[in-house]
Amino acid sequence: TGAAARRGILIKDAEMLEVAHRIDVVAFDKTGTLTEGRATLVAAEAADAGGTAGRRAVLAAGAALQAGSSHPLARAVLEAARREGVAPAGVATDARAVPGLGVAATVDGRALRLGSTRWMRESRVDIPPPLAERAARLEAEGRTVSWLAETRDGMAPALRGLLAFGDVVKPTARVAVDALRAQGVRTVLVSGDNAGAARAVARALGIDEVHAEVLPADKAALIEQLRADGRTVAMVGDGINDAPALAAADVGIAMSTGTDVAMHAAGITLMRGNPALVADAIDISRRTWAKIRQNLFWAFVYNVVGLPLAALGLLDPMIAGAAMAFSSVSVVANALLLRRWKGTGT
Missing domain, CATH: 1.10.287 (Helix Hairpins)
Known part of the structure; x- marks a missing residue:
């Protein structure tokens, strides 16, 4: 373990070192693991009004919903609002985060929610074809799309607009996937992001298998499914939502740039947040x-x-x-x- 530690690979105990040599499947989280985790807002469009006014209205509502949040997408919204001089639409009350789906709150008497396509689909939000086509194009470019909707008088939420985010793939992510392939290890992407963005990243990196729109609780079940096929599975992640999957895997590998919860659940910690160290951990084992x-x-x-x-x-x-x-x-x-x-x- 001393040689591994000098490379920035901390192995918790001898059992992890022993099991790691059998790994033949590595499942990666996307945001913060294969990407930098520093999202930027690339689009903000209203469902019923175009131009600058529509953008500012959507951005103001998004900033109100995301105020106080440390999520990468929330930081991107708040940074864009500050940069463009857009004040939050009001003070959010009764705010609640829905794991893997989004956030909901009341802003100046309006019941707003901001979240994933899956959440909108489950909430039966009607998305106009032009906006759906725009979202599809953004997702094909690898963007993460969130939708803003409003609920009134117990009716199905009405769409108010979309927000799209971009993130940068880590320079060493492709090196990591290529090194794992050379070792005979199959790679899997497990992401809560939309299918278009997840497939775009997987295609750019050469990842073998993609599972998108996966809720945090379902990530652990997916890892168990991969293990049920007789494979030795490693899960690589960095967030609180990844902790159950890290614990469910034969070997959990956490990024030190992530949360303490993820590092506690993992058997191996990569101190530099470099995904290429995953292949190194398997190699030293x-x-x-x-x-x-x-x-x-x-x-x-x-x-x-x-x-x-x-x-x-x-x-x-x-x-x-x-x-x-x-x-x-x-x-x-x-x-x-x-x-x-x-x-x-x-």
């Missing part, structure tokens, strides 16, 4: 396991050869003692070769 097998083999050979000779009186005690010492030295020396391990160098 496989090399360590190989060294253990080599050392057991040579120790067994020494004893198989030495014990019969000693029993027959053909081995001088001095030579036997020297051979035993040499056996120990060779085992230690072989293990110390791991100190030369450098990883991918990323």
Whole structure:
């Protein structure tokens, strides 16, 4: 583990180091794991009014809903509102976060909600075709689309507009996926984001399998499903929502740039938030396991050869003692070769 720690890979215990060499599926969260997690607002459009006025109205409502939140998308909305001089539409009360779906609150007597396409679909929000087409184009570009809706008099929520966000893929994300493929490891993207954005990232990185619009509770179930196929599964994530999936995996791998909850649930922590270190963690585990097998083999050979000779009186005690010492030295020396391990160098 010392060689791994020097590369920024903290392995919690020997069990994790042992299990990691068997990993043949790695499931990645998207935001903050494969992407930088620093979202920016790229579009804000009203459902019933175009131009600057519509954009400002949607942005003002979004800023009111997201005030006080530390979520990356909330920070993006608030930053855009400050940059454009848009004040929040009011003070949000009765605010509640719906895990994996969005946020709802009352703003100046208006019951507003801001969230995912899945939430709008489940809430039976009618999305006009022009706006649906616009959202599809944004998603195809890898954007995350959130919808603003308002509920009145117990009726189905009415759409008020959309907000679209962009995030940047980490430079080492492609290196990570390529390195895992070279190791014979299948990669899976598990994201709560829309299908278009998730597929765009997976396509750019060469990820084998995509699961989008996955709620936090469903992530753990998906990991269990992958394990049920007889595979050894690692989950890589950074957020509170990833903690159940990290705990459900054979090996949970957390980014140190994420939350303490995620790091507590994981068996391995990547101190630099670099996804390429996932392949390095598997590599050092496989090399360590190989060294253990080599050392057991040579120790067994020494004893198989030495014990019969000693029993027959053909081995001088001095030579036997020297051979035993040499056996120990060779085992230690072989293990110390791991100190030369450098990883991918990323």
